[in-house]
Amino acid sequence: MTPTDAAVHKTAPPTRAARTERSDLTSSRLRAAFLFLLPMMTVLGVVAGWPLVRTIWLGFTDANLVDLSVTEFIGIENYYAVYDGEAFGLLVDPEWWNAVWNTLWFSVISVSLETALGMAVALVLNLQFKGRGLVRAAVLVPWAIPTIVSAKMWSWMLHDQLGIINELLMGVGLIAEPIAWTANPDTAMWAVIMVDVWKTTPFMALLILAGLQMLPGDIYEAAKVDGVHPVKVFFKVTLPLIRPALVVAVVFRALDALRIFDLIYVLTSNSTTTMSMSVYARQQLVDFQEVGYGSAAATLLFLVIALITTLTLMAGKVNLSEDSK
Amino acid sequence: MKLSLKSLLFYGLVLAIVVVSVFPFYYAIITSFRSGTELFNPSALPGVIDFGNYLSIFKEQPFGTNIFNSIFVATVVVIISLVLAVTAAYALARIPFRGRGLLLMTILSVSMFPQVAILSGMFELIKAMGIYNSLPGLIVPNMVLTLPFTVWVLTTFMKELPKELEEAAIVDGASSLVIVRRVFLPLMWPALVTTGLLAFISAWNEFLFALTFTLSNEVRTVPVAIALMSGASKYELPWGNIMAASVVVTVPIVVLVLIFQRKIVAGLTAGAVKG
Known part of the structure; x- marks a missing residue:
């Protein structure tokens, strides 16, 4: 029996029996929804919820990696404590604040550059030209390369003695002697930003391109007929139209940038000039074995990101209601 | 001119x-x-x-084992995630219930939260389960990366399918499980392949957990093995070997991405833009 046959059979006038049948149906569907969600929620609770709760708890203890079973509750001492008139704890730890500023600086600069460059690449890819498919494939390559591999590839190219970048720059005469890009405090953060921009601009470009390709073509026809300058068209038509997609892409990238770990860890290891919040927290946890203190740092990072996410979601809601007016 | x-x-x-x-x-x-x-x-x-470097990474280092570890962990993680996510996505996309929006937001925020935030709790959990420094000990934390992502993307895909699809089946008296299996699964294959591939790539690239929860070279995954490759002396990194290893693990991913490029872009936009 085909589904359509069944539909025909069941289109009898609604009787009381049919109505109870429908509410039975709704409740059985709700039961099914619950059963379908249960396994996923259980797994998510075990692998994400529980460890998160434990991390927050460990942040209030003096836990040490050597033996996690002997931990004592010490209140907020990992965050702030005063001994003999001297303040200790994360909130007064200059290294932690250094990591916070590094992370914010890195996130703002790299996400801005990625957005601007991604927009440029998307505008190019949105045009019709010979070999566009090939260019699009080429742009995807950096995105496809694992972060660790791209960090290693770039540390090789940026190598102070054997690197091709120093060789090229010296060849053109831009620098007189080799620069230790990843070790020099003046250039280390820029090296990290450059590699991140190289790796992530394709993601931005593709998201923006997807937005561009949904725009109606007739607006552009009209602008062309009216002789409006393309730059003006971009700022007055294109940008406002793709703004929603752009905002979401930027938020996703920013949240990703705030938790950066692998690129910095591989490119500049535990150097303080580039240390991000994630690198700081892991160094405390694993290298110094201070599980309590490191958990407190991880909790703060979580709070920062949660705060930003909530603010964005609220801002997003406000925008939505404005749009619907 | x-x-x-x-x-x-x-x-x-x-x-x-x-x-x-x-x-x-x-x-x-x-x-x-x-x-x-x-x-x-x-x-x-x-x-x-x-080809000296290529021979050397397989002879002098357990790089073959590392590759196997990565493939094994990523495959298991993807399969578990997809199985759990298909039914969950059906419930989230097709059955209206109270708190659905909140649940979706929670799932999305799990995929955005910093992995470091669960590092110590996860370490405890893995120790308690007795799977520290083993492949299962890498599968468990990787679920954090792939599960919320697959649920989110599959929900987006399922929402777009026409409502008439299941209505006929419901009237026919089919149970929800049958609807998922008979009506949705056949239509979901392309979405499953794309989502699975993206989840595979993120598990393949995962570094923080794999670095922290392994001790011996034999259980390391590819990114950790590459990051920790060292040469005869502490100060001289074996760049030739590192580049050979990088090429070996990157070529398959680049080829896959280029083959599936249109689908991947669709999957990424479903994961992000529509969020």
Whole structure:
């Protein structure tokens, strides 16, 4: 029996029996929804919820990696404590604040550059030209390369003695002697930003391109007929139209940038000039074995990101209601 | 004249985009064929082709095991995630219930939260389960990366399918499980392949958990093995070997991405733009 046959059979006038049948149906569907969600929620609770709760708890203890079973509750001492008139704890730890500023600086600069460059690449890819498919494939390559591999590839190219970048720059005469890009405090953060921009601009470009390709073509026809300058068209038509997609892409990238770990860890290891919040927290946890203190740092990072996410979601809601007016 | 100058500039820009995108990987391939003193030659042109580095990573290091570990962990993680996510996504996309929006938001925020935030709790959990420094000990934390993502993307895909699809089946008295299996699964294959591939890539690239929850080289995954490759002396990194290993693990991913490029872009936009 085909589904359509069944539909025909069941289109009898609604009787009381049919109505109870429908509410039975709704409740059985709700039961099914619950059963379908249960396994996923259980797994998510075990692998994400529980460890998160434990991390927050460990942040209030003096836990040490050597033996996690002997931990004592010490209140907020990992965050702030005063001994003999001297303040200790994360909130007064200059290294932690250094990591916070590094992370914010890195996130703002790299996400801005990625957005601007991604927009440029998307505008190019949105045009019709010979070999566009090939260019699009080429742009995807950096995105496809694992972060660790791209960090290693770039540390090789940026190598102070054997690197091709120093060789090229010296060849053109831009620098007189080799620069230790990843070790020099003046250039280390820029090296990290450059590699991140190289790796992530394709993601931005593709998201923006997807937005561009949904725009109606007739607006552009009209602008062309009216002789409006393309730059003006971009700022007055294109940008406002793709703004929603752009905002979401930027938020996703920013949240990703705030938790950066692998690129910095591989490119500049535990150097303080580039240390991000994630690198700081892991160094405390694993290298110094201070599980309590490191958990407190991880909790703060979580709070920062949660705060930003909530603010964005609220801002997003406000925008939505404005749009619907 | 003006037009040709314009198009010359345009193609210059296009060329610059292509060169910047592809050159680092090209240079890694070139380097991987150089060993010994050849590495002191920073030329960007291919010279001697020497497979020494490739032989060395498989002979002197357990790189074959590392590759197996990565494939094994990523495959298991993807399969578990997809199985759990298909039914969950059906409930989230097709059955209206109270708190659905909140649940979706929670799932999305799990995929955005910093992995470091669960590092110590996860360490405790893995120790308690007795799977520290083993492959199951990598599968458990990787679920955090792939499960919320697959649920989110599959929900987006399922929402777009027409409502008439299941209505007929419901009237026919089919149970929800049958609807998922008979009506949705056959239509979901392309979405499952794309989502699975993206989840596979993120598990394949995962570094923080794999670095923290393993001790011996035999249980390491590929990114950790590459990051920790060291040479005879502490100060001399074996760049030839590192580049050879990088090429080995990157070529399959690049090929997959290029084959599935249209689908991947669709999957990424479902994961992000519609969020």
